[in-house]
Every structure is written in C-alpha cells, then in structure tokens.
C-alpha cells in the first residue's frame with residue numbers, strides 16, 4: 001500500500017468512447033483491458049447511453065419484491081432466449097461475485113430441503129477466481145486472494161487445473177475421483193469454463209467441460225459455470241459452454257452482461273432447481289440485495305442483448321479474433337516471451353522470469369504501453385488483452401503494435 005501511494009501515478013480518466021480512454025490532460029489510451037473485461041461493446045455505446053437516459057427519466061429504482069418493472073421482465077425473457085439450453089429461470093443481482101454467491105446458496109439450499117442436507121461442499125479448480133465475497137472466496141484458488149481468509153472459508157475441494165496442458169488428464173481424473181468419493185457431501189462443481197481469467201488467462205480444452213458434465217450427471221451433483229468473464233462472446237460464441245456443447249445447471253453472468261456500464265448480474269438456473277424451491281414459505285429463496293434487478297441496470301442489459309443481435313457483434317468479432325491470434329503467435333517468438341495463447345477476444349503471453357500475481361515484469365510492459373498510448377493491465381508476468389468485441393480494426397492494429405513494441409522493450413532489454 002505504501003509503495004502504491006508513493007509510486008503509482010494512476011491514469012485519471014476523464015472520458016471514454018469506443019475503445020479509447022481519455023485522461024484529464026487530454027492524452028488518449030486504447031483500452032486493451034475493456035476496463036476489467038467488461039466493456040464488450042466499447043465505452044459509452046450510444047445505444048446503451050440512450051437506454052440509460054430513457055430509463056432514468058422513467059424509473060430509476062424500485063424494489064423487486066411484490067413488484068416488478070418492464071425492463072427486468074423483458075430482460076429475463078430475452079436472456080433466457082439466448083441462454084444455454086434448459087436454463088429458463090433468472091435471478092438478478094448486482095455484481096459478478098454475488099451472481100456466484102447466489103449460485104452457491106441455491107445449491108446448498110436446494111439439497112438442504114430436497115433430501116440431501118449433507119451436501120455442503122463445493123469443488124473448484126486450482127487457480128480459480130469467482131469473486132470477492134467470503135462465500136466465493138472459498139472457491140478461489142489464487143493464493144493472494146484466498147490465503148488471509150483460508151481459515152474462515154466454507155469447505156471446498158480444489159482439483160488441479162486443466163489449464164496446464166501437462167496436467168489436463170490428471171485434472172480430469174482428479175475431478176472423477178473427488179466427486180465419486182465425496183458425492184454425498186458435494187453440493188456443486190463450480191468452473192470458469194474454458195478460460196481461467198484471474199489465474200493468468202489459462203485456456204483449457206472444452207472436452208474437460210463435457211467430462212465434468214458426465215461426472216456431475218452420474219453422481220447427480222450440480223454443475224455451475226461462472227461465465228462472468230467468458231460469457232457474452234468473450235471467447236467467441238455467446239457462452240464459453242458452447243465450445244463444449246454442454247449446458248450447466250446454473251450459469252452466472254455479469255461484466256459484459258451490462259456492457260460494462262452498470263453493476264448488474266444474473267444467475268440462470270434450470271427448471272429442476274427452480275422447482276426445488278416451491279412449496280411452503282420456508283422453502284423460498286430469501287435473498288435480496290437492495291438493488292437486485294435495478295431498472296437502470298436492467299434497461300442497459302436488455303439493450304446490450306439487442307445490440308449484440310442487431311449489430312451482429314459475435315460474427316463481426318471473428319476476423320478480429322483471427323488478427324489477435326496471428327499477432328500473439330508472432331509475439332510468442334520474441335525473446336523473453338515464454339509462450340502465448342488466445343481464444344476469441346482474449347489473448348495472453350507469459351513473460352519469462354518470476355511467476356504469479358505479484359510478479360512485476362507485466363507492470364514494466366504496462367509502463368511502456370502507457371507511454372505509447374495503451375492501457376494494458378497485467379496479471380503478474382502475464383500480459384493480456386481483452387478488448388471490446390467491436391474494437392475498430394485500426395484501434396486493434398494500433399493496440400497490437402503497442403503491445404509488441406512494449407513487450408520487446410521490456411523482454412528484449
């Protein structure tokens with residue numbers, strides 16, 4: 001913290017539009033990180049701004065308790081139309097951590113009142129990141145985020161990550177063994193499908209998701225996909241689950257869900273889970289943050305889905321993703337670069353040297369990129385880009401050039 005206060009000179013962002021951030025001195029930066037992976041449609045997309053303005057003039061807030069409002073109702077219906085198959089009920093909340101917290105509580109309460117009350121534990125991956133609340137911190141597998149709280153967390157089995165290609169087979173075996181041995185105690189398996197973001201953009205084979213689906217089916221354990229980062233086309237298709245052609249029992253979405261404009265999230269569940277809460281009043285799911293399903297967030301999230309469809313965001317990102325893949329495969333040959341990978345609109349490279357979230361080589365690339373007019377926030381020694389899905393080609397080319405020269409400046413010398 002002291003170091004941060006003494007040394008860090010934050011970019012003071014005054015405004016933004018599309019893929020560009022502008023600071024209070026008028027300098028502009030291409031946002032290589034889409035402001036923490038959220039701004040899938042670019043900053044201040046005119047249609048999202050208009051939706052926000054219109055909604056704010058009509059209704060800024062109302063409780064979703066004995067009341068509803070058109071934006072929430074229409075959003076739920078539209079979202080179910082594009083959701084993984086079988087997920088046709090929606091619970092709104094207001095950030096990604098909470099969307100996963102809700103998933104955990106739904107699993108626990110479901111088993112509690114449907115004949116399997118001993119099912120109190122979860123399974124997640126080493127290197128997992130599912131957010132910041134104490135509940136989801138239990139699932140987390142990144143040491144700096146977990147260690148100070150380790151003694152105070154819900155019990156969770158962490159299995160090896162399939163993101164390490166050498167360990168992919170082992171991860172599969174570990175999942176099978178863990179679930180088969182502990183099925184009586186396991187409420188759910190929670191995964192970031194295909195890409196483990198905070199672990200350093202670790203990409204793994206979607207076949208793992210199919211295998212996880214089979215294991216969960218065999219032992220009747222819920223499978224939860226945290227698509228807070230991977231959803232909304234970040235990895236190519238609408239959901240990372242689509243790479244595997246499987247549907248989970250619960251999907252969590254946030255970040256790109258509101259186009260990065262407002263805190264807004266959703267947890268989508270199967271009809272079976274929904275039905276597990278019917279009956280007497282004590283069986284209901286009592287969970288309601290004050291701003292769950294707030295009208296401003298709902299109106300923007302609804303407009304996001306319309307823009308995705310009408311502007312063909314997923315299709316038009318395909319050639320951009322190829323450009324990124326080509327650029328990163330060239331970058332992997334630079335001296336000092338240990339390896340590179342990409343999928344859809346996510347790409348990452350590892351700088352050789354110290355590893356882990358606290359490594360600082362990535363920050364030297366950040367400094368170089370900043371001088372050259374791009375914002376590239378690293379994860380330790382992992383330098384990555386997660387630009388807007390609709391980043392203009394000229395901005396993307398510029399971003400890739402800045403990345404290349406910044407990595408060369410740090411790694412080469």
Ligand SMILES: *Cc1c(COP(=O)(O)O)cnc(C)c1O
Nearest residue numbers: 095096097129130131197228229
């Ligand atoms: C960002 C993230 C979260 C947490 O979302 P917040 O909105 O920051 O609470 C959860 N899961 C994944 C996979 C994420 O990337």
